[in-house]
Amino acid sequence: xxxxxxxxxGTSIEGIEKALSREKFRETMKKVNIPIPESLxxxxxxxxxxxxxxxxxxxxxxVSFNLGGRGSAILKNMDELRKEVDRAFSQSKIREILLExxxxxxxxxxxxVVRDAYVAVTACIENLDPMGVHTGESTVVTPAQTLxxxxxxxxxxxxxxxxxxxxxxxxxxxxxxxxxKSRKYFVIETNPRMSRSRALASxxxxxxxxxxxxxxxxxYRLY
Numbered sequence: 001x002x003x004x005x006x007x008x009x010g011t012s013i014e015g016i017e018k019a020l021s022r023e024k025f026r027e028t029m030k031k032v033n034i035p036i037p038e039s040l041x042x043x044x045x046x047x048x049x050x051x052x053x054x055x056x057x058x059x060x061x062x063v064s065f066n067l068g069g070r071g072s073a074i075l076k077n078m079d080e081l082r083k084e085v086d087r088a089f090s091q092s093k094i095r096e097i098l099l100e101x102x103x104x105x106x107x108x109x110x111x112x113v114v115r116d117a118y119v120a121v122t123a124c125i126e127n128l129d130p131m132g133v134h135t136g137e138s139t140v141v142t143p144a145q146t147l148x149x150x151x152x153x154x155x156x157x158x159x160x161x162x163x164x165x166x167x168x169x170x171x172x173x174x175x176x177x178x179x180x181k182s183r184k185y186f187v188i189e190t191n192p193r194m195s196r197s198r199a200l201a202s203x204x205x206x207x208x209x210x211x212x213x214x215x216x217x218x219x220y221r222l223y
Contacts (some may be wrong), residue, residue, distance in 0.1 A: 010217030011192045015167040019192045022064045022098030029187060032165045034158060037177070037186045039100035048085045051099045052078065058102040062189065063088045065096075074102055103186070106131045109144065109176040111159035112201045114212055115168045116222045120160045123201040123209075124152060131177055140197060142204045146180070155185060162190050171213035173197060 001008065011019075018028045023041040030036070037060075040051035052059060052075070061084055063071035071088040075081045089095050108127035113120050126144035144152065159174040166172075173195065175188040198209045216222070 010170040010213070011166065011168050011172075016192055018166045019172070019190045020065045021096060022062055023096055025189065026098065028165050029162070032161060034162060034165070035184075035186050037100040037103060037188070039098050041096060041098050042085075043095050043097075044089075045082060045085050048081060048097065048099060049078065052081055055099060055101055058104065059099045060102045061085065061088060062098045062100070063096075064098070071097075075099075103131050103177045103179070106177040106179050107146070108138065108188075109147070109155060109178050109185075110140070110197060111156060111174045111176070112171065112198060112209060113159050113163040113168065113174060114171045114207075114209060114216070114222070115160070115163045116216045116220070117167070117169045119222050120163055121207075121222065122156050122159055123205050123207070124156070125197055125201060140200060142201055147178075151178070151183065151185075158187060162187060166190065166192060168192055170216050171198065171209050 018024045026036060026039060026041065038055060040055060042048035042051050057076055059075045059081070061073050061075055073084040073088070075084060085097065088097055108131050110125040110127070112123040112125065123142060124144045124147070125140050125142045126146065127138040127140050129138040155176050162174045163172055170192070171194060172190050172192040174190045176185050177188050178185040194210050194213065202209045
């Protein structure tokens with residue numbers, strides 16, 4: 001990019017790395033006191049095995065810089081870990097994974113955040129299926145059907161804070177895991193790009209997220 005004087009519009013490369021590197025995302029969330037599941041990163045099988053011993057099974061494995069949940073898996077024992085870790089590393093040039101406590105049965109909530117580096121607007125999507133490997137496997141609905149206003153507003157504020165922490169300009173989604181019994185929640189991940197849930201949010205709200213995000217990357221403001 002430097003060689004050919006290419007200017008990156010919208011979210012900076014540093015911000016994209018903070019979002020898509022599982023290790024950097026974990027560090028960034030901790031710095032701004034955003035709740036995340038107990039987790040450890042690993043760059044080889046040995047580190048993954050040590051992390052699993054510390055965290056205990058079952059675990060969710062997430063791969064850095066992969067689209068569509070590719071390489072992710074639910075791990076129930078060490079044999080599954082060894083098999084899936086090797087597969088995950090073979091699919092990614094960035095040999096970095098995150099192992100986190102698997103929040104089985106929790107509800108997955110997703111906020112679409114559109115931000116112009118000063119202000120943000122959001123749309124909320126609820127997954128009707130419990131937590132799985134990837135939100136793309138779930139049936140989703142908007143507006144959310146089971147959140148009360150307190151939960152909605154708390155997670156909305158956190159979603160905007162996540163976007164601010166990576167310096168988002170444009171659009172991202174922020175995924176939450178919510179325990180409907182204790183009402184405890186964690187931020188799972190953020191993706192600073194468009195995806196299939198944006199189309200749903202756009203149709204449901206009448207707000208053209210892709211069009212607006214492109215305008216914001218060019219320097220337009222929301223207001």
